[in-house]
Amino acid sequence: MTDASPVNRSYREVLRDRRVAGLLVGDLLAHVGTGMIIVAMPVQTLAIHGSMPKAIAVGLVEAAPFVLSTMLALAIGLGRVRVPPRTLLVADCVLRSATFAVLGWLSLAGRLTLPVLIGGLLIGATFRVAGSSSRRLLATSMAGESGRFAVNGLLGVNQTFALYIVGPVVGGLIVATTSAGVALLADAAGALILLVAVVLTVPRSAGDDGGRSRAAGVESGWRILRRRPVAARLLVVVFFFDFFYMPIAVALPLYVGDPLGGDASSLGLLWGALGVGAFVGATLVDRLRNLPQRHLLIAIIGLWALCPIALALVDDLTVAMIVFGLGGLVWAPFTPVAYSFLQSGVAAHEQQQVVTLWTTGTMLAAPLGLAAGGPLIEAAGTAGGLVISGVLTLLLLPVAALAVLRR
Structure with missing residues (x-):
């Protein structure tokens, strides 16, 4: 496994392939709908939480989509289940669009309850993790080895621009002027758009290995990673990096109210600021291909750790947006670089x-971190929870250095 591929095409060269471009456009528009949910979901939760503590309710709702989806993805990653990536992504789009359409209608009708919301997210996101990894597999397989780094970077651009800029800002405005139910319906529409893009652009054989794994038997992803110790150790680092981030997602809706004194639109602006910084960082990924990727990943961890600590010291929305934007700038290259580094040492089958x-391991950190984040914020307060998140991430630095730099 090397730090960089010998030949990497640019963003522009990869986008000349209409099939790749079509799938990426569908991915972009789907992320806009999901970005609205970042703002709408906690607002919806706080409106129906009842007697349950606010932080606990937000944590449960945010964690629900990861439970069944993590179980399915683990079965695939461990070689227990074999389903073509295209089929998984289609199933994810269909189930997600149906679920959010129902939840949106119930919200608009005033009949949505917290148990129904949690149950809907639990079932409707069954293919979420597998669908997310399938998007990456399909796009990188169509682009080929020389286009892998650029595609991973473009997926990061899509995520940051749509998920953290356009989606949250539009979602905040929609929630403030109409209701959270409208944003839920928008996410259902985004899943349908991605479904159309997959059907029209992705060949049925994309992401497959020509039957080699079926002929030889499907090997466990963990066994494969054990033959590549750096990748296995990096997975552990990435897991805890994401785990220590999750209390921030629980704290932000409360942080916007006190000390910032804002509302749903302010929460959207704060996520949008992260997205602007992350978008700039993601567009610069193409310029980072010649840097030592191991050292780059460690630097990102250290710089991001300063972000929640700085947020805890801020009581002004504008300053908070600047801090969060700078955090997004340094955080954005992490996922594209990590995935490119991983895929460069793995055979097609x-x-x-x-x-x-790998995706399951990183996403598994989300429900666990959110579940821990609720009690943490309740016990330490919003500012205390943010500081603890940053300090724990700083403590991950020496662990990351030993795990990634050791040959």
Whole structure:
């Protein structure tokens, strides 16, 4: 496994392939709908939480989509289940659009309750993790080895621009002027758009290995990673990096109210600021291909850790947006660089198991971190929870250095 591929095409060269461009456009528009949910979901939760503590309710709702989806993705990553990536992504789009359409209608009708919301998210996101890894597998397989780094970077651009800029800002405005139910319906529409893009642009054979894994048996992704110790150790680092981030997601809706004194639109602006910084960082990924990727990943961890600590010291929305924007700038290259580094050392017939297991490991940090984040914020307060998140991430630095730099 090397730090960089010998030949990497640019963003512009990869986008000349109409099939790749079409899938990426569908991915972009789907992320806009999901970005609205970042703002709408906590607002909806706080409106129906009842007697349950606010932080606990937000944590449960944010964690629900990861439970069943993590179980399915683990079965795929460990070689227990073999489903073509295209099929998984289609199933994810269909189930997600149906679920959010129902939840949106119930919200608009005033009949949505917290148990129904949690149950809907639990079932409707069954293919979420597998679908996420399938997007990456399909796009990188169509672009080929020389286009892998650029595609991973463009997926990061899509995520930051749509998920953290356009989506939250539009979602905040929609929630403030109409209701959270409208944003839920918008996410259902985004899933349908991605479904159309997949059907029209992705060949049925994309992401497959020509039957090699079926002939030889599907090997566990963990067994494959064990043959690549750096990748296995990096997975552990990435898991805790994401785990220590999750209390921030629980704290932000409360942080906007006190000390910032804002509302849903302010929460959207704060996420939008992160997105602007992350978008700039993601567009610069293409310029980072010649840097030592191991050292780059460690630097990102250290710089991001300063962000929540700085937020805890801020009581002004404008300053908070600047801090969060700078955090997004340094955080954005982490995922594209990590995935490119991982995929460069994995054979074609090993991609689905390894990438799905890797995605599952990183996403598993979300429900666990959110579940821990609720009690943490309740006990330490908003500012205390943000500081603890940053300090724990700083403590991850020496662990990351030993794990990634050791040959």
